[in-house]
Amino acid sequence: MNRAWSWMGLVALVGCGSDPEGTSPGECSDRRDNDWDAYFDCADPDCMGSPDCQDTTGNSPGPDLDTVDSGTSDTGWEDWTGYPDTVTTVRIPAGSYTMGCTVESWTCDDNETPLVDVTFTNDWLASPYEVTQGLYWVVTGDRPSHFPNCEDCPVEEITWYEAVAFCNGLSERHGLEPVYTIDGESVSWNTSANGWRLPTEAEWEYMARGNRTDEELVAAELEESWYIDNADDSTHPVGMLPANPFGLYDVTGNVNEWMWDWYGPMSIEPVTDPRGPASGDSRVVRGAAWSSRTDQLRVSRRMHDAPEYIIDILGMRLVRNIE
Numbered sequence: 001m002n003r004a005w006s007w008m009g010l011v012a013l014v015g016c017g018s019d020p021e022g023t024s025p026g027e028c029s030d031r032r033d034n035d036w037d038a039y040f041d042c043a044d045p046d047c048m049g050s051p052d053c054q055d056t057t058g059n060s061p062g063p064d065l066d067t068v069d070s071g072t073s074d075t076g077w078e079d080w081t082g083y084p085d086t087v088t089t090v091r092i093p094a095g096s097y098t099m100g101c102t103v104e105s106w107t108c109d110d111n112e113t114p115l116v117d118v119t120f121t122n123d124w125l126a127s128p129y130e131v132t133q134g135l136y137w138v139v140t141g142d143r144p145s146h147f148p149n150c151e152d153c154p155v156e157e158i159t160w161y162e163a164v165a166f167c168n169g170l171s172e173r174h175g176l177e178p179v180y181t182i183d184g185e186s187v188s189w190n191t192s193a194n195g196w197r198l199p200t201e202a203e204w205e206y207m208a209r210g211n212r213t214d215e216e217l218v219a220a221e222l223e224e225s226w227y228i229d230n231a232d233d234s235t236h237p238v239g240m241l242p243a244n245p246f247g248l249y250d251v252t253g254n255v256n257e258w259m260w261d262w263y264g265p266m267s268i269e270p271v272t273d274p275r276g277p278a279s280g281d282s283r284v285v286r287g288a289a290w291s292s293r294t295d296q297l298r299v300s301r302r303m304h305d306a307p308e309y310i311i312d313i314l315g316m317r318l319v320r321n322i323e
Helices: 133-140 160-173 201-209 214-223
Strands: 090-092 095-099 116-120 124-130 180-183 186-189 256-262 283-286 303-305 317-321
Touching: 090 201, 095 201, 116 201, 133 160, 160 180, 201 256, 201 283
Parallel strands: none
Antiparallel strands: 090 124, 095 116, 124 317, 180 186, 256 283, 283 303
16 A cells, blocks of 8 residues: 555544635645635645646646646646546435345354344435546545556545545535534534435445345355456456446445444344444445455455555445435
């Protein structure tokens, strides 16, 4: 991996400020949204006059040209100007399912039991695709991924903090109410907001199962996933393999995905619209990646990482409430 600095230098975790971006030295190259207007570094129009965002001729490239996260022009990068910031969605119907690992589904880890009955009372919207490098660049002006110059490949090497900040930034661009309030290392979720957000792990497993039996899943996961046997040690453009019954692509495979939830034990009682523990030390990670073995493709598999963790197998998928 090529990034080793702390998460405090990675994302905008400050409250609203009255000064525009770029009024202090380095503000347009510190990977923060210092004025919390949902634009990062040289993607922020307020940074157009900053030395951080000047090209070699002394001209300001502005927010729409090909700038990398340091704020400097780099002709080695492909030009992604004009990459669409739209997000297609599929509707996920409310319903119930049994969450966790059964004996029919590959092998089971201890943290995938006990089985729990989960009910969702409202439909929601989900992106069919993992967030791509191109979309991430349009919103943040940043190209963090280990596998470069693939605008339609999933973004990876992002922290959980970067993921929630991206959700807010994309919501602002779309005129939606941001979901997250970020204050230092405290992130809270306004559950009534209509902006983009990370799924809960219960939502994710429901979407990944697609109302299929365990036997159906075992066969489908091999057909729908980029994993160690077919990925050739790399990510791939999203949506190239078959979708699951809900119309979602790359749910198991390509990259793992950050969840909203703090990591904790499975519930022993039935739950309705669960959002996970109130606190914890790490955030849940779901799915599988280009490097995963076949037994790691199961939809019940639960992982977790510190929210500042970055690795080239970990990205995100978006969901949002229906207005």
